[in-house]
Structures are given as structure tokens and as C-alpha cells.
Amino acid sequence: MKRSDCLLACLLAAALCARIAAAQDPAAEHASHHPSGTQPAPVAAPSDVRMPPSMAQPGAPATNMAQGMEKMMERMGAPPPKEIYPSLMELPDLPLEKREQVLKQARERMQVGAGLMSQAVDELAETARRDDYPAMQRATASLRQGIAQFESGLAAQRALAEGKAPRNIAMQWFKREMNLMPVGSAPAPHGFFGLSAFHYVTMVFTGALAAVLLWIFLARQRRASALAAQLVGAPAAVGNRMGDAFPASPLPVATSADLVPSTMTPAATGQPGPGLRAAMPVSTTGSWSGQLRVARIFRETANVKTFRLAPSAGEELPFAFEPGQFLTIAVNTNGKVVKRSYSIASSPCCHGWCEITVKHTPGGVVSGHLHEQVNVGDVLEATGPYGRFTFRGHEAPDVVLIAGGVGITPLMSSLRFLTDQSWAGEIWLIYACPRLEDVIFREELGYLAKRHPNLHVTLVLEEASESWSGELGFVTADLLTRTVPDLGTRRIHLCGPPPMLDAMGKIFTRLGVTPEQVHTELFLTPEVRCAPAGEAVPASVIATCSFSRSGKKALLPPDMTVLEAAEAVGVAIDYSCRQGFCGVCKVRVVAGQVTMEVDDGLTPADRAAGMVLACQARASADVTVEA
Structure with missing residues (x-):
């Protein structure tokens, strides 16, 4: 004791x-x-x-x-x-x-x-x-x-x-x-485990905070996974746009207009032309929608401008895109919202902005608005990015890029990206334009060809001029054989108007190029639809499209889509990409049958329910749709 x-x-x-x-x-x-x-x-x-x-x-x-x-x-x-x-x-x-x-x-x-x-x-x-x-x-x-x-x-x-x-x-x-008791007696424990209300509140708050932090972590992980899925390779340092400050070069440059990029082939029957197939699905479609500010406007030719689009707030673009994808631009003109899609011509390495190159087509609603009404500092409504006509360099050890007119814009994005990355593969660019003054990116193409020995640029002009001594006429089998060695073993990306794609399909068949080698994108002008030159469409083959909800009807020629027929009679069908990827223009076919060249925007459930894409749907007999 x-x-x-x-x-x-x-x-x-x-x-x-x-x-x-x-x-x-x-x-x-x-x-x-x-x-x-x-x-x-x-x-x-x-x-x-x-x-x-x-x-x-x-x-x-x-x-x-x-x-x-x-x-x-x-x-x-x-x-x-x-x-x-x-x-x-x-x-x-x-x-x-x-x-x-x-x-x-x-x-x-x-x-x-x-x-x-x-x-x-x-x-x-x-x-x-x-x-x-x-x-x-x-x-x-x-x-x-x-x-x-x-x-x-x-x-x-x-x-x-x-x-x-x-x-x-x-x-x-x-x-x-006698030290038999403490000076201050502690309160008797109460509640579960002898804890006070303060302890319970603190525990609940701490648990809620931990749950929120865990949710934020998981959300960031999902977002990172999505970005990784979109970006097949990590982009390099931000590149600068080249255009106005390059040394003079005899190379001409192309144009862009109210033209809708599409993976459709040019055959009037709706079937792929010889030696051609639709672009392979190598990228995901975008779901971003918002506003972009016009940071700069560059004049490329007399009727072509490049619009540099930057985020309205923040330092980086709110979306990631693949080289060759496009954005859908919506403008309000005469009280009506009109949408057109334009390829992104800039490199994905430029995180703070992207560029679309637009040709002012006579009568073009959106191109006219952009050229005549839009100034630096204005804000444009945009959605995207969309499109699967992409190339990042990992798909093949080398590539052949063939463009006609405005078809240079998606190929230019890939070309800029590959040179930004110092890609080691061989690049052959064959670019056809009507005249020397119609060539877009002329100075930049000359600069890149001098800077990168693996880039081989060949320009083909339809009209001769005193200052031009290069290739004249059209892209032919002989030109391809002389320009690209072993063409039958190369991956080919082709983009241009329907006549060019149809002619190139026949050339590829003659040269033994398989459809699996060729990836195409077709540019169409939505304001003008007509029959092939010298031909008339008989009235007996013109179908009628009935819109069950609005009670209106419209003629549906073979070369017109259900969406275009609806626009002709004032039936509102929402749309975005106009090339079958986004799925915004889905409608249900009540009677009749339609054909679609691209239906990537439909899910298996949509197809089972009779849904079609209005921007792709064509018919040779009368049809009725819910619109």
C-alpha cells in the first residue's frame, strides 16, 4: 500500500x-x-x-x-x-x-x-x-x-x-x-458510445466532406478517361497559325464555303463509287454546345476567310477535337436560325483556339452572314466536334492526301498536326484548284514543304497562267503514278466535290487501289440541289414526303433529303452536323421506305423503332414521317 x-x-x-x-x-x-x-x-x-x-x-x-x-x-x-x-x-x-x-x-x-x-x-x-x-x-x-x-x-x-x-x-x-477527486469533474457520458451532440455533428460533416471529395475524384477520373478516348495521342506544344507571314511561294491555296462535310460518296444513285468507301470510324462525335468568340479574321483569298474561334471565357477550348473533324455553326438571319457545318482547319495542338475556313458562296445564307456581318469580338453559337474523317499518324506509316477546292480544310488540320508533331512518315499532298488565286493556305503550304522534307506538295490547276509552271488539268492516274510511289500500298484520304470523288473512284479501281485503303469525305452545298448537268429528273420519279404532325407535304427528288424537303415547306426538324453522326435530326417513318448512306447517329433501339436520320434519308417513292 x-x-x-x-x-x-x-x-x-x-x-x-x-x-x-x-x-x-x-x-x-x-x-x-x-x-x-x-x-x-x-x-x-x-x-x-x-x-x-x-x-x-x-x-x-x-x-x-x-x-x-x-x-x-x-x-x-x-x-x-x-x-x-x-x-x-x-x-x-x-x-x-x-x-x-x-x-x-x-x-x-x-x-x-x-x-x-x-x-x-x-x-x-x-x-x-x-x-x-x-x-x-x-x-x-x-x-x-x-x-x-x-x-x-x-x-x-x-x-x-x-x-x-x-x-x-x-x-x-x-x-x-487529499487528492481523492479531480478539481473539475467531467460530465457523465451520454448518447451512443458516450459521445456528445458536437461529436455526432462533426462526424456527419466529416463523412459528407469525404463523400463529396470522393465524388469529385471519380468525376475527374471519368472525364480524364473520356478525354483519353477522344485523344488517341497526346498533343504536342501549341502551334501557331501560319498564313500571312510566310515567304512567297509559287504554290496556290484552296477555299471553303457553305459546304457540308459528309462521308457520303458522290454517286447519284446513293451507292459508293468505284474504289471508294465511307470514312472509317476512328474518332468519337462530340457533345459540346456553347459559344465561341471570334478572336481573329484572316483573308485567305478574294472570297475565302478564316475565322479563329476562342473560348468566350477561359484560356483553353472547352472541347478536344481530332484533326479532320468539324463544328456546326448556327446563325440567326432574318429571324430564322440556320446551321452549317465547317471543318476545323487548325491543328489540335492549338489548345486555346480553333479555326474554320469559309468560302462566301453566292446565295449562301451562313457563309454570307459570316463574311458580311461577323467581326472580331462577336460571339458564335457552335456545337461539336463531329466527324470521323481523321488522321493522326498512328493509323498508317505514311499517308496520301488528295483534295479538291474546299476539301483542303479537313486535310489541312491533319497536315498541320502531323508537322507540329514532327511526324516521321511520308506525306504526299495532291491539291486541285481552278486557278492560282483560288488556292488557300498557299504561302503556308510552301513554307511547310521547305521546312519538312517528308512533306511532298503537288498542286494541279485547271487554268494556266503566266506565273504557273506546275501541273495543269485534273488529277489523273498518270499524275498519281508519277507523284506517289507504290500508290497501291498507301493509305489515302480524299476530300472534294462529287465529280472529283466519282472520277477518283474510277482511277483507283484502274490502279488496283482497294476500297479499304481509301477514306473519303464529300462536300455538298446545301442551298443548291439540282440534277446532273444535261439531265432532267422526270416528274414520274419524284416522290412526295408527307409530314404527319404539321399536315404539310413536299416534293422529294432523288437527290434531296427529308431534311431538305422539310426546310423547303417550313417544317421544323432540328439538326446539327447534317452528315449522320450527331443523331439530332432523328424522325420516325410512318409509311414508306427510305435509304441512308450514313446512319451512325442511330442506336439499335432507334432502328428497331423505325427512326431515320432526316439529313440522310432519301426515297424513290412516297413516304410519311412524324414531323
Whole structure:
């Protein structure tokens, strides 16, 4: 057993024995505590405790036991007991004169304690100046004794003045002095697991925060996966547009107009031409829709402009695109929203902007609006990117690019991207234009050909001029054989108007080029639809398209789509890409049958439900659609 526990047991036993002998005269007891008339020595307050009579065993020899316990405590070094706390313990049972006596003793105790504290403070200050450490320790002990004396008297006075239970005050003071209880008791635990409401709120808040952070992490992972799926290869450093600041070159450049890029082949019957097939699905269609600001406008030729489009807010484009994809631009003209699709001619390495190159076609609604109404700083509505006519360099070790007129725009995006990446494969570009002044990107093509030895540029002009000494006429089998070695083993990307694609299909068949090697994109002018030159479409083969919801009808010639027929009679069918990829123009066929050259925008469920793409649907007999 520890010494402190032995001392506590002895004190309690002494208090019990002393309380049994409480019949002695208080005055005599007080005199016995102060022999020879001296002042009482400072004592610790815990020795004031005596047990009440109710705690003594009946019939016990109280006096002898008390005396024996007091002698034992003296041998242990404890001072003799005092009367005040035993009286305080039985305060409710004391008569009035006894209460007065207790009050007097309490005041005396407070006076003695105050005197001890004052004397101890003076001694402590004096010994501190002398660095007398033993004396300082004695002064400190005297100060603690004075505090104990003063607190014991104060507790008795408090019990008398406040009417509180004196036994509780005495026991609490005694336990505190004997280190039997903490100074401040902690509140009892409550709730589940003994936690407070503050703990529960904190736990809920922390859990919610962790859940939000986890959701953000997973969302970013999904977005990164989507971007990785769109970008087959990581783009290199941002490239700069070349155009106005290149050294002069004899190479001409092409144009772009209100022309709709499409993977359709040019045959009037709707079947792929000889040696041609639709572009392979090597990229995903876009789902972004928003506004782009016109940052710069470059004039390429007399009727061709390039529009650099940048984010309205932020530093990077809000979408990623593949070289060769296109955007759908919507303009409001004469109170009507009209949409046209334009290939992105810039490299995907340019993260902060993209460019579309547009030729002003006579009567072109959107091209006319862009050329005549749009200025730097204006905002355009755009959706996309769309299209699968792409090439990044990993599809083949080399590539042949053949363009006619505005068909240079998607090929230019791939060409810029490949040179930005310093692609090591061989690149052959064969580009046909009517005249030298019609060639778009003329200076840039010359600059790139000089800078990159693996780029071989061949321009073919229909009309001769004094400043031109290159190829004249059209792209022929002989020209291809002379220009591209081993053409039958190369990957070919072909983009141009329908007559060119039809002629090239026959040339490829003659040269032994398989359809799997050729990837095409067709450019069509949506404002003008006519029969082949020199031919007339008999009225007997013109079908009728009925629109069940609006109650309108429209003629549907073989070369016209359901979407174009709807626009002719004012039936609103929403659309975006106009080439069968986005699926915005889906309608249900109620009666009749249609053919579609591209139906990538339809899901298996759409096909099972009789849905068709209005921008691709053609018919040779009457049809009815829900619109």
C-alpha cells in the first residue's frame, strides 16, 4: 500500500475515534492544543476532520481508541486534530451556542491563515533575494499551510452563511486536499458510445466532406478517361497559325464555303463509287454546345476567310477535337436560325483556339452572314466536334492526301498536326484548284514543304497562267503514278466535290487501289440541289414526303433529303452536323421506305423503332414521317 493511502486510512480512523470522544470540553481541548500560551503552529487542513458519532461503532472504547489514534498520527508526523471540522460535519444537529462557537473558530482560522500567508510571502521575498533555497522551501510550505488554514475557515463560514449542506462542503474540501477527486469533474457520458451532440455533428460533416471529395475524384477520373478516348495521342506544344507571314511561294491555296462535310460518296444513285468507301470510324462525335468568340479574321483569298474561334471565357477550348473533324455553326438571319457545318482547319495542338475556313458562296445564307456581318469580338453559337474523317499518324506509316477546292480544310488540320508533331512518315499532298488565286493556305503550304522534307506538295490547276509552271488539268492516274510511289500500298484520304470523288473512284479501281485503303469525305452545298448537268429528273420519279404532325407535304427528288424537303415547306426538324453522326435530326417513318448512306447517329433501339436520320434519308417513292 502506498504511503498516501496509509495516511488517509489513519486520518479517517483518527477522525472516527476522536468523534466518539467528542464529550470533552472544547475549551480544555483548545488549551491542550496550545500549551504554554503559545500561538498554534500552522497545520494542514485535512487533520481537522473528525468523524460524526453516527459513524462510531456502538459500545467501542471511544476515548482509548481516540488517544491511541492520535498518538499514532503524532508518530507519523501529523499534527493533532482540531475541533472545527468535526463540528462542521454535525452542523445541522448543533444548538445555537455551538453554532456561534463554530463561527468564532472559523474566523480565528481565517485570521491565522491570513497571518501565515502574509508572513510567508515576506519570508519568500527576502530569501529569494539571498538565493536561500532551503529557506525558500520552508516559506513556500508555510504559505501552503496558511492557505489551507484560511480555506478551512472560509468553508465553515460559507456553510453557515449560504445554508448549504455543511457535510458536503467539508467532505469535498477534505477529498480535494487529499487528492481523492479531480478539481473539475467531467460530465457523465451520454448518447451512443458516450459521445456528445458536437461529436455526432462533426462526424456527419466529416463523412459528407469525404463523400463529396470522393465524388469529385471519380468525376475527374471519368472525364480524364473520356478525354483519353477522344485523344488517341497526346498533343504536342501549341502551334501557331501560319498564313500571312510566310515567304512567297509559287504554290496556290484552296477555299471553303457553305459546304457540308459528309462521308457520303458522290454517286447519284446513293451507292459508293468505284474504289471508294465511307470514312472509317476512328474518332468519337462530340457533345459540346456553347459559344465561341471570334478572336481573329484572316483573308485567305478574294472570297475565302478564316475565322479563329476562342473560348468566350477561359484560356483553353472547352472541347478536344481530332484533326479532320468539324463544328456546326448556327446563325440567326432574318429571324430564322440556320446551321452549317465547317471543318476545323487548325491543328489540335492549338489548345486555346480553333479555326474554320469559309468560302462566301453566292446565295449562301451562313457563309454570307459570316463574311458580311461577323467581326472580331462577336460571339458564335457552335456545337461539336463531329466527324470521323481523321488522321493522326498512328493509323498508317505514311499517308496520301488528295483534295479538291474546299476539301483542303479537313486535310489541312491533319497536315498541320502531323508537322507540329514532327511526324516521321511520308506525306504526299495532291491539291486541285481552278486557278492560282483560288488556292488557300498557299504561302503556308510552301513554307511547310521547305521546312519538312517528308512533306511532298503537288498542286494541279485547271487554268494556266503566266506565273504557273506546275501541273495543269485534273488529277489523273498518270499524275498519281508519277507523284506517289507504290500508290497501291498507301493509305489515302480524299476530300472534294462529287465529280472529283466519282472520277477518283474510277482511277483507283484502274490502279488496283482497294476500297479499304481509301477514306473519303464529300462536300455538298446545301442551298443548291439540282440534277446532273444535261439531265432532267422526270416528274414520274419524284416522290412526295408527307409530314404527319404539321399536315404539310413536299416534293422529294432523288437527290434531296427529308431534311431538305422539310426546310423547303417550313417544317421544323432540328439538326446539327447534317452528315449522320450527331443523331439530332432523328424522325420516325410512318409509311414508306427510305435509304441512308450514313446512319451512325442511330442506336439499335432507334432502328428497331423505325427512326431515320432526316439529313440522310432519301426515297424513290412516297413516304410519311412524324414531323
